[in-house]
Amino acid sequence: xxxxxxxxxxxxxxxxxxxxxxxxxxxxxxxxxxxxxxxxxxxxxxxxxxxxxxxxxxxxxxxxxxxxxxxxxxxxxxxxxxxxxxxxxxxxxxxxxxxxxxxxxxxxxxxxxxxxxxxxxxxxxxxxxxxxxxxxxxxxxxxxxxxxxxxxxxxxxxxxxxxxxxxxxxxxxxxxxxxxxxxxxxxxxxxxxxxxxxxxxxxxxxxxxxxxxxxxxxxxxxxxxxxxxxxxxxxxxxxxxxxxxxxxxxxxxxxxxxxxxxxxxxxxxxxxxxxxxxxxxxxxxxxxxxxxxxxxxxxxxxxxxxxxxxxxxxxxxxxxxxxxxxxxxxxxxxxxxxxxxxxxxxxxxxxxxxxxxxxxxxxxxx
Numbered sequence: 001x002x003x004x005x006x007x008x009x010x011x012x013x014x015x016x017x018x019x020x021x022x023x024x025x026x027x028x029x030x031x032x033x034x035x036x037x038x039x040x041x042x043x044x045x046x047x048x049x050x051x052x053x054x055x056x057x058x059x060x061x062x063x064x065x066x067x068x069x070x071x072x073x074x075x076x077x078x079x080x081x082x083x084x085x086x087x088x089x090x091x092x093x094x095x096x097x098x099x100x101x102x103x104x105x106x107x108x109x110x111x112x113x114x115x116x117x118x119x120x121x122x123x124x125x126x127x128x129x130x131x132x133x134x135x136x137x138x139x140x141x142x143x144x145x146x147x148x149x150x151x152x153x154x155x156x157x158x159x160x161x162x163x164x165x166x167x168x169x170x171x172x173x174x175x176x177x178x179x180x181x182x183x184x185x186x187x188x189x190x191x192x193x194x195x196x197x198x199x200x201x202x203x204x205x206x207x208x209x210x211x212x213x214x215x216x217x218x219x220x221x222x223x224x225x226x227x228x229x230x231x232x233x234x235x236x237x238x239x240x241x242x243x244x245x246x247x248x249x250x251x252x253x254x255x256x257x258x259x260x261x262x263x264x265x266x267x268x269x270x271x272x273x274x275x276x277x278x279x280x281x282x283x284x285x286x287x288x289x290x291x292x293x294x295x296x297x298x299x300x301x302x303x304x305x306x307x308x309x310x311x312x313x314x315x316x317x318x319x320x321x322x323x324x325x326x327x328x329x330x331x332x333x334x335x336x337x338x339x340x341x342x343x344x345x346x347x348x349x350x351x352x353x354x355x356x357x358x359x360x361x362x363x364x365x366x
Contacts, residue, residue: 038353039317039366042344044296051333052240052287053269055211059282060272061177061203067093068170070193073186082181083278084201087174090181091198095171102168105161112157116150123147179203180281202282207275209239209251209288212266237271238289239280246289249274253290298340304352305329305338314344315351315358317366322351324360 075092078084126143129135182200186192239247251273259267271288273280304314305327312329315322327343344350351358351366358364 036365037351037355037358039349039364040300040352042298042300042346042348042350044346045294045299047294047297047299047332047337047339048291049294049332049334050238050289050291052289053211053213055209055239055271055286055288057207057209057280057282057284057286059179059202059204060206060208061179062282063175063177063179063201063203065090065173065175065198065201066196067091067173067192067194067198069093069098069167070191071095071171072191073188076184076188078181078184080181080184080199083179084175084181085178086176089172089174090201091173093171093173093192095168098164098168098171102161102164105157105164108157109154109161112150112154116147116154119143119146119150173198175201177201177203178205180278182282200282204275204278204280204282207273207280207282208254209271209273209286211269211271211288212261212264213269214266235291237291239271239273239286240289241284241286247273247280247286249276251288294339298344298346299332299337300329300340300344300350301352302331302336302338304350304355306355315355315360315364316344317349317351317364320363320365322358322360322362322364324358325350 071093073091074094077089077091084090123140123143123146126135126140130137130140179201182202184199186196186198192198236250236252238250241247251271253269254272255268255270257268261267269288300314306313306315306324311326313324313326316325317323325343328341329338330341331338351364
């Protein structure tokens with residue numbers, strides 16, 4: 001009896017289970033998901049930032065030191081890194097032959113002077129004889145000619161002496177400027193000639209920082225007032241060294257080439273910095289920090305910009321719908337913001353976070 005009752009109720013139980021399962025699955029209907037986005041309303045701002053440009057330093061009056069004559073180095077009078085004053089001796093090139101030539105030239109001058117003295121005495125004697133009617137005009141003319149020849153010989157001998165003394169002076173190499181001695185790759189006894197660079201004297205009282213800016217950065221300069229404005233107002237710039245220290249003396253931009261290099265796409269710029277303490281050296285690398293003032297500009301976060309190849313766009317929000325808007329922007333050096341040159345207006349609302357996940361026409365909740 002019990003077994004029959006159990007068997008007869010089994011189909012009903014299965015039917016109710018299937019119906020319940022179907023009912024449950026019908027209730028779980030997927031709901032539309034809405035994602036909220038961070039937005040902001042556009043307004044005008046004033047901002048000052050410092051753009052950093054990698055640079056290499058050199059002395060304003062760096063001088064390459066090369067010999068004027070060929071010969072062996074007899075004496076090295078300075079060491080690398082030594083401070084020198086204008087006119088101070090740096091090297092001595094073997095000058096023994098030059099000294100002999102000077103002595104010979106001096107002797108020739110003395111001989112020429114003696115010959116001139118003799119010629120003048122003879123001329124005076126002939127003049128007296130001519131005045132007395134004893135000597136002819138022809139003999140007097142010859143005597144005068146010998147005086148002129150002797151004078152010419154003396155002038156030539158004196159010129160040769162000057163040349164010999166000048167040549168001798170070339171063997172003593174001095175610095176034309178105050179500065180610091182650079183590397184000296186040559187030692188005493190080595191043969192050098194006019195094509196040899198013995199060392200470099202870096203005039204360190206004023207230093208030049210050379211750097212380049214690309215076309216986008218040139219746009220920043222133009223945005224800040226243009227090349228002429230930058231040079232005329234001579235904005236103070238700073239120099240940051242590799243160790244992060246800031247040079248205590250501010251400098252100024254003294255030249256912008258204004259011509260974009262066709263190969264590198266860069267523009268050459270030079271900034272000048274005082275260096276009275278001699279803390280800067282030629283060849284030192286650092287960064288020139290140039291302040292740029294952006295007045296009444298639209299500044300937006302970088303997170304709002306979606307970059308597609310050479311194109312930049314942001315999503316404006318109107319009537320809760322996202323609209324892809326092309327913009328022209330200049331990235332700021334802080335890496336977090338950009339200045340908008342075209343594409344947005346005051347009062348526009350843009351998506352600042354999550355823009356990369358949007359599509360044109362998508363509903364935006366904020």
